[in-house]
Amino acid sequence: FGGEGLDGLWDVAAGRGRKPKYQMDKIAAIVDATLQTKPVGMTHWSCRTMALSQGVSKSTVNNIWRAHNLQPHRTKTFKLSRDPDFLEKMTDVVGLYLNPPQQAIVLCVDKKSQIQALDRTQPGLPMKKGRCGAMTHDYKRNGTTTLFAALEILQGKVIGECHERHRHQEFLSFLRRLDTEFPGDVPLHLIMDNYGTHKHAKVKAWLKRYPRFESHFVPTSSSWMNLVERWFRHLDNKAIRRRVFLSVADLKASIEVFLTAWNQNPKPFVWTATVESIQEKLTRSRRTLEQIQPGCTSPKSRKPKSTV
Numbered sequence: 001f002g003g004e005g006l007d008g009l010w011d012v013a014a015g016r017g018r019k020p021k022y023q024m025d026k027i028a029a030i031v032d033a034t035l036q037t038k039p040v041g042m043t044h045w046s047c048r049t050m051a052l053s054q055g056v057s058k059s060t061v062n063n064i065w066r067a068h069n070l071q072p073h074r075t076k077t078f079k080l081s082r083d084p085d086f087l088e089k090m091t092d093v094v095g096l097y098l099n100p101p102q103q104a105i106v107l108c109v110d111k112k113s114q115i116q117a118l119d120r121t122q123p124g125l126p127m128k129k130g131r132c133g134a135m136t137h138d139y140k141r142n143g144t145t146t147l148f149a150a151l152e153i154l155q156g157k158v159i160g161e162c163h164e165r166h167r168h169q170e171f172l173s174f175l176r177r178l179d180t181e182f183p184g185d186v187p188l189h190l191i192m193d194n195y196g197t198h199k200h201a202k203v204k205a206w207l208k209r210y211p212r213f214e215s216h217f218v219p220t221s222s223s224w225m226n227l228v229e230r231w232f233r234h235l236d237n238k239a240i241r242r243r244v245f246l247s248v249a250d251l252k253a254s255i256e257v258f259l260t261a262w263n264q265n266p267k268p269f270v271w272t273a274t275v276e277s278i279q280e281k282l283t284r285s286r287r288t289l290e291q292i293q294p295g296c297t298s299p300k301s302r303k304p305k306s307t308v
Helices: 005-010 024-036 047-054 058-067 086-098 168-181 201-209 228-240 248-264 275-292
Strands: 105-120 139-152 158-163 188-192 213-217
Touching: 024 047, 024 058, 047 058, 086 188, 086 213, 086 275, 105 168, 105 228, 105 248, 139 168, 139 228, 139 248, 158 168, 158 248, 168 201, 168 213, 228 248
Parallel strands: 105 188, 188 213
Antiparallel strands: 105 139, 139 158
């Protein structure tokens, strides 16, 4: 202050403050070991195993991992599509999300199969202060049902109905329901996956007789591109996972109640990713996978049709 006045008070003088206990080379060694190595006989490092290996405390390892956003204990699932027509299909579907056609309705259509009606072996414990609710880990199966659903992307309304099976017969019944729910000649653009039922010969014949239905298929192994899958997750979290069902009828009734409540105040899921941003991310993923196993991301060739 005596030499520089008030301006000198803003700067921390050299040599002041707590000295770091570990130098940058030690921190870099811990980060490198986390990314490049594994403990013997294990799949990933923990704070304690890394601390023992590097001769530091577990809290030091934890602080370094948090500073570098490393989480060895976590893992996620993914699947990179090898559809030879991936770009064409993705551009078609994403275009419907970002620029829906005028005077038309876009529907995300899919089925959630094998929804189980599970009954717990003992009553659950209710939530109370300081303790979350609890359910027994074991259960009794009381049957299954399949939900066919269509999500209207602009308003968020969902049309759904349950069936015992998920064959082309049930899918045709659901298509007739959509034809009734959206009367008139308004074009209906259906975004679907590549499940065999959606491409059955009788389904194709029915769609040909009703030209206002236009099919758009997402690439293979790309169910994340169908927005109704996001609604299925919402249904599972809010109406199915924590409930007890004594019969399939109970399960269907619960789904119907959730559908009714949702459609009273629907909330659309907004798609924001562009084709370019998706391509950029997938290019990085392919580059990394090709370094690990060359050829694992190459497009799958179509199998030639057998002739009799």
